[in-house]
Amino acid sequence: MKIYVPLDSAAKAVGADDVASAILSEAKSRGLDIEVIRNGTRGMIWLEPLVEIETENGRIGYGAVDVADVPALLDGKLVSLGLVEELDWMKGQTRLTFQRCGIIDPLSLTDYEAHGGLTGLRNAIAMTPAGIVEDVTSSGLRGRGGAGFPTGIKWNTVLGAQADQKYIVCNADEGDSGTFADRMIMEGDPFTLIEGMIIAGLAVEATQGYVYLRSEYPDAIDIMEKAVVLARGAGMLGADVLGSGRSFDMEIRVGAGAYVCGEETSLLNSLEGKRGVVRAKPPLPALEGFLGKPTVVNNVISLATVPVVMEKGAAHYADFGLGRSKGTMPIQIAGNVKFGGLYETAFGLPLGDLIDKVAGGTLSGAPVKAVQVGGPLGAYMPRSKFDTPFAYEEFDGQGGLIGHAGVVVFDDSTDMLGMARFAMEFCAVESCGKCTPCRIGAVRGVETIDRIGKGDTDAIELLEDLCETMKDGSLCALGGFTPFPVMSALQNFPDDFATKKEAAE
Amino acid sequence: MSDVQTIEIMQGILARHAKQEGPLLPILHSVQAEYGFIPAEVVQIIADHLNITRAEVHGVISFYHDFRDAPAGKHIIKICRAEACQSVGANALSDRALEKLGVEWGGTTTNGAITIEAVYCLGLCACGPAAMVDGKVVGRVDGAKLDKLLAEAGA
Structure with missing residues (x-):
């Protein structure tokens, strides 16, 4: 009998290892x-540890399983959730990037191939580099790290650059609160990322890849390192990728706890062994990236989506989505929610449906006050904006961003002035120091919000002005986007900034 | 001047990273894995090896939160302070931890048992508040669970 017990960090954090040994x-x-x-x-984190038992009809789920439940589980007396594939959460999704995650043994290449793995790479090997770039471009895939830049266009720039060495760098510095899709795919289906990086290498004629993986993810580091060794042993990586005569190898590099290294130019400096200070653009990393060579810098999910695009075809992928947001997005539902986890769906689902239907409202049972979408640099959306479809341009039009598609829910006990203050505090802690508006402005921002908190409403204008300066005067998104959570809190929840004054008076 | 043993250890570490491009971070991680912190005397050795200045090496060490210039406590407990964990009570949890240990963020208890650090996201945003004890993840940490973790670590 086969029993599945997840090794994902989120499952481990709630006792999966103990359940497995029991x-x-x-x-x-x-x-x-x-x-x-x-x-x-x-991805159904509220059910973790989710234990599955394989039967003739499919995999039956049990969750959340406690060590004390194990005897009943093996007696067949534990109440089951039924077939895992038939659960509403699973049936409601379109799983393309995450098609294998949770299903296979992450470190079994046999499992990987049996579930469609390597098909995309084999298709890519039969194509010209320009042909691969064209397919990725027409799939409409955009950078899933947050910026949403078309992946194919970036690749085309690198392909067109002449150099003796080019690089593929995977940005796995997933520091945004509320996001864990990168971690989940690296822990649950690492070969997908490796395959995506190899395809990127073939497409732009790069022979070396790096995954810059944050040190806060020790489990993901461990699995990725093992997967690279296995892939090399199986001839997937190395001097002759799957017998194609083409060469590609890669290495896992561990970050050192700097949030700003999720910004691509900081990341490149860090990878080179320098302080993770932002670089001015141009030159674009596509032309002068790692060690000054043409470099593709893509997010984990962008690269991990490439295999399914090459497997099922660009048109199949582009058929999903809304407007210029094509394909699917692995949305991460987090914070104060009843049902939190990863939900991959085509772009376009209204935010309210995601919160009220998919996530089932708050865990505390209190009404939802605000939803922060896109990490610490994303706007706080009030209920009045819940009809916004989940897509790049649509969120932009509402003064927000989808970023890496992390959705953090807050109930009505949340003090939005406190959240705005935290955004500034975080920026002050994590600023690389290059741009004055970010380095100094964030510190002044905390002080200014404290003044507002003490009832000095004149300071509101000052805060607005400071946010404008940070937006206009910062090279990267840390200083440039910190105003999003701050200003959205101020504009959408003015009572939290005004009542303090009344209380003071 | 560094002692013979340090030089020997460092030669081993530097040799391990000899073939890497941009090897400074991997070297520093190896040094910290060996010593538990980055001893001042290895800075010059690394600088000489990479043909950069001591100031440059120091600049890199001081830039990153992970690298420490003094030994930590016996156990390192990290508590997530990011938004998703805040939405389910991380602030109260942090206050409780700091108060129990009688230290500020980054501080070590007087008995040397625990160093407590703030971390901004462990990717456990759907099962927060989250913490990490010596690299082991813990989710849904409430007051009782925190007390247990602190007690086990010798607070």
Whole structure:
């Protein structure tokens, strides 16, 4: 009998390792022949540890399983959730990037291939570099890290650049609060990312890749490092990629706790062994990136989506979505929600549906006050904006951004002035120091918000002015976008900034 | 001048990273894995090896939150302070931890058992408040769970 117990960090954090060892020892004492497979997570984090038992009809789920439930589980007496594939959360999704996550053993290449892995790479090997770039361009895939820049166009610039060495750099410095899609795919289906990077290498004629992975993700680092070794052993990486005669190899590099290194030019400096200070653009990293060579810098999800584009075709992918936001987005639902986790769906789902229907409202049961979309640099959206469709341009039009598609829900006990203050505080802690409006402005921002908090409403105008300066005078999104959460809190929740004055008077 | 043992250890570390492009961060991670912090005397050795100045090496060490210039406590507990964890009570949890230990962020308890650090996101945003104890993740940390973690670490 095969039993699946996730190895994902989120599952481990709520006891999956203990459940897995309890199953093994209970099986041993009963003399049962049980194989425990550590899969990735299905993304239903509220059900973790979600244990699945393989049956003739499919995989039956049990969750959240506690160590104390294990005897009942093996007796067949534990109440099940039914077939995992038939759960509403699973059925409501369009899983393309995450098609294998939670299903396979992440470190089994056999599993990977049996579930469609390597098909995209084999298709790409048969194509010209320009042909691959054309397919990725016509799929409409845009940078999933947050900026939303068309992946194919970036690749085309690198392909056109002449150099003795080009690089593929994967940005796995997923520091935004409320986001965990990168972590989840690296832990649950690491070969997808590796395959995506190889295809990128073939497309732009780069032979070396790096994954810049944040140190806060030790489990993801461990799995990715093992996966690279396995891929090399299987001839997927190396001097002769799957017998194609083409060369591509890669290395996992660990960050060192600097949020700003998620910005691509800071990341490149860090990868070169320097302080993670932002670089001015131009030159674009596509032309002068890592060590001054043409470099593709893509987010984990962008690269991990490339295999499915090459497997199922650009048109298949582009058929999903809304307007210029084509394909699917792995939305991460987090914070104060009843049902939190990863939900991959075509662009266009209204924000309100996501919060009220998919996420089931707040965990606390109190009304939703605000939703922060796109990480610490994203705007706080009030309920009045819940009809905004989840897509790049649509969120932009509402003064927000989807970023890396992290959605953090707050209930009505939240003090929005406190959240605005935190945004400035975070910016002050994490600023690389290059741009004055970010380095100094964030510190002044905290002070100014404290003044407002003490009832000095004249300081509101000052805060607005400061935000304008930060927006206009910062090279990267840290200083440039910190005004989003601050200003959206101020504009959408003015009461939280005014009542303090009344209280003071 | 560094002692013979340090030089020997450093030669081993530097040799391990000899083939890497831009090897400074991997070198520093290896040094910290070996010593638990970056000892002042290795800075010159690294600088000489990479043909850069001591100031440049120091600049890199001081830029990143991960690298420490003094040993930490026996256990390192990190508590997530980011928004998603705040939405489910991380602030109260942080206050409780700091008060119990009687230290500020980054501080080490007087008995040397625990260093407590703020972390901005562990990617456990759907099962917060989140913490990490010596690299091991813990989710849905409430007051009781926190007390248990602190007690186990020897607070």
